[in-house]
Amino acid sequence: MKVIQGTRECAPSEVGYDETRLDAVNGFFQCMIDNKVIYGVSYRLARNGKVFASAALGSRHYKKSDVLLKPETNFRIASQTKMFAAFAIQLLVEDGLLSVEDKVADYLPQFDSAPYNEITITHLLTHTSGLSPEGSIPDKYRTGAWEFIEEQAKIDGLNTDWLAAGLKCGLRRPPGTEWQYCSFGTVILGAVITKLTGINCERFILDRICKPLRMDSTTFDPSYEALNNGVIFDKYTEDEIKNTKKKNNEKSVWDDVPRVGGGLYSNTADLIRFGIMMSQWGQYDGVRIIGRKAIESMIEQRLFNIPNFCWGANDNDRRYGLGVDLRRFPGSLTSVGTYFHEGAGHSVMIIDPVEKMVCSCVYPWVKDWDAACNGRLSNVIWSGLI
Numbered sequence: 001m002k003v004i005q006g007t008r009e010c011a012p013s014e015v016g017y018d019e020t021r022l023d024a025v026n027g028f029f030q031c032m033i034d035n036k037v038i039y040g041v042s043y044r045l046a047r048n049g050k051v052f053a054s055a056a057l058g059s060r061h062y063k064k065s066d067v068l069l070k071p072e073t074n075f076r077i078a079s080q081t082k083m084f085a086a087f088a089i090q091l092l093v094e095d096g097l098l099s100v101e102d103k104v105a106d107y108l109p110q111f112d113s114a115p116y117n118e119i120t121i122t123h124l125l126t127h128t129s130g131l132s133p134e135g136s137i138p139d140k141y142r143t144g145a146w147e148f149i150e151e152q153a154k155i156d157g158l159n160t161d162w163l164a165a166g167l168k169c170g171l172r173r174p175p176g177t178e179w180q181y182c183s184f185g186t187v188i189l190g191a192v193i194t195k196l197t198g199i200n201c202e203r204f205i206l207d208r209i210c211k212p213l214r215m216d217s218t219t220f221d222p223s224y225e226a227l228n229n230g231v232i233f234d235k236y237t238e239d240e241i242k243n244t245k246k247k248n249n250e251k252s253v254w255d256d257v258p259r260v261g262g263g264l265y266s267n268t269a270d271l272i273r274f275g276i277m278m279s280q281w282g283q284y285d286g287v288r289i290i291g292r293k294a295i296e297s298m299i300e301q302r303l304f305n306i307p308n309f310c311w312g313a314n315d316n317d318r319r320y321g322l323g324v325d326l327r328r329f330p331g332s333l334t335s336v337g338t339y340f341h342e343g344a345g346h347s348v349m350i351i352d353p354v355e356k357m358v359c360s361c362v363y364p365w366v367k368d369w370d371a372a373c374n375g376r377l378s379n380v381i382w383s384g385l386i
Contacts, residue, residue: 001030003057005055006044006072011052015047015048015050019384024383024384025043025053026057029058029377033058037370038058038373040057040363041069042056042069042073042267043268047358047385049356055071060364071269072269075230078343079341079343081259081263081343082262084205084209085201085261088201088209089125090297092193093297094294098121101120101122102120103117103120104124107192108191108192108195123185124182124188125189126322127180128180131169131171132166134181148168162256163191178307179320180309183262190258191258201258201260202258210270212284217266217270268360275349275360278351298323298324299339303320324341337353338351339353355382357382363377
């Protein structure tokens with residue numbers, strides 16, 4: 001078992017963690033690699049504000065086992081980006097620019113008419129807006145928002161109103177009646193952030209969140225070299241990187257569409273800083289990033305008796321906060337109140353506010369998402385708490 005060790009700030013014993021359990025953590029991931037469930041992993045763990053473990057095993061390339069994954073390897077964090085967008089909304093709440101109970105129509109005129117005029121900021125944050133769902137819903141019924149935008153762009157080009165085009169997808173359910181994973185909803189939040197701040201929502205996230213946290217490797221615009229040296233999840237990622245190298249300066253409608261649904265690139269070294277800040281109720285290294293009450297608002301259970309049928313689920317009471325997942329799986333060793341967010345199933349941030357324990361982890365799958373690996377990794381990691 002080849003383990004590449006990363007930088008840590010203290011010994012595990014200093015924060016009440018049994019160091020021998022890190023051998024079990026590495027053994028668990030090596031077993032997943034040997035069984036061809038994942039082809040690599042990079043993880044970083046922190047407690048009480050200090051990183052006590054950082055390691056990587058396996059490969060960063062889906063078909064090249066000799067290209068090693070390292071603790072500082074960058075990757076597209078995909079839907080973990082949504083957590084940053086939700087956090088940005090809370091910054092606007094603190095500044096008095098909006099309330100999460102406001103209607104989206106208060107800020108974006110495309111929502112002025114029925115049925116969109118009942119959608120609130122909370123609906124977007126909790127994936128209950130009813131808009132253009134993802135997640136392999138059995139009765140997914142028609143073209144989604146992205147396809148409508150693409151079609152309208154063929155007609156209007158750079159003059160395309162992407163929001164109006166995307167809304168042609170209609171509502172699958174009335175707002176507030178079903179949890180249905182919706183990246184388009186988060187992109188709309190990006191448009192609200194841009195409208196209220198007067199600056200690009202991606203720049204707002206980098207300036208107000210990433211910069212004060214010293215997340216220097218986190219960006220929406222990685223270079224070709226950075227992408228090529230990052231995690232190559234699959235052929236789609238490989239082709240995307242090749243296209244980046246060939247990319248010219250020609251403008252398209254997609255340049256105007258916020259990338260806050262899944263466009264950030266980062267690494268576990270940077271992401272753990274965000275997690276530590278969340279576990280310390282908005283503080284990082286003596287610097288206030290946000291207030292405690294804003295984080296309390298984010299992680300409060302917001303949905304009650306709301307069904308979820310995404311990805312084959314049959315759940316009649318989906319637990320969700322304002323941009324973070326509150327589910328606690330059966331048999332979990334994490335504390336009640338633990339929350340998390342995944343990115344394309346390949347990466348996860350887990351925050352346990354009771355134990356002040358944070359895990360940032362990327363573990364690309366060989367084939368399909370594996371429920372056993374995903375559900376048990378936190379148990380192996382949390383088993384070391386003393």
